[in-house]
Amino acid sequence: MYVKSFLIACFLLFLGGNYLTAQDHEYIGAKKCKMCHNKPTTGAQYKIWSESKHAKAMDALKGDEKTDPKCIKCHATAGSVDPDLLAGLTMEEGVSCESCHGPGSAYKSNTIMKDKKKAIANGLIIPDEKVCLKCHNDESPNFKGFNYDEYFKKIAHPIPPKEEE
16 A cells, blocks of 8 residues: 555656656747847847848748748748747748757846856757757758858857956
8 A cells, every 4th residue: 555655656756846847948039039139239149140041041942842841840940849839939030049049938038148057057058060960961952061160150140248347
């Protein structure tokens, strides 16, 4: 009797613990990022992205490609994530901020973003070559090689250093 009760209690603790630690952050979309990341003082990241090939990635697809999961998984952030986690992100955004930086619902607030460790703890990804290679690889029928250092410079959007007072 006690063994059975103990096993049930362990199972419930395990189940509850997994539920509490699950981090199903939602994808909020580039418009939410724009609110803070479109100013020259923060590097105008939204403007840089909106004028990039990433922002227009869905335009590169033709006909049935626009609904083909093999294509949209790399041409739209929304095409590669669980639809239940979309909270503002649209297919039309193409490859948006959250493709590289992770879903922003938990780290979007200014109080969290000011502290890099807190932002990372809340889902912010600092992208590296591995993030890019999820799409820029030989699975693509149009792959012509990928030089991370060269292409990273083309999409760079750093926050400018603060001037000392």
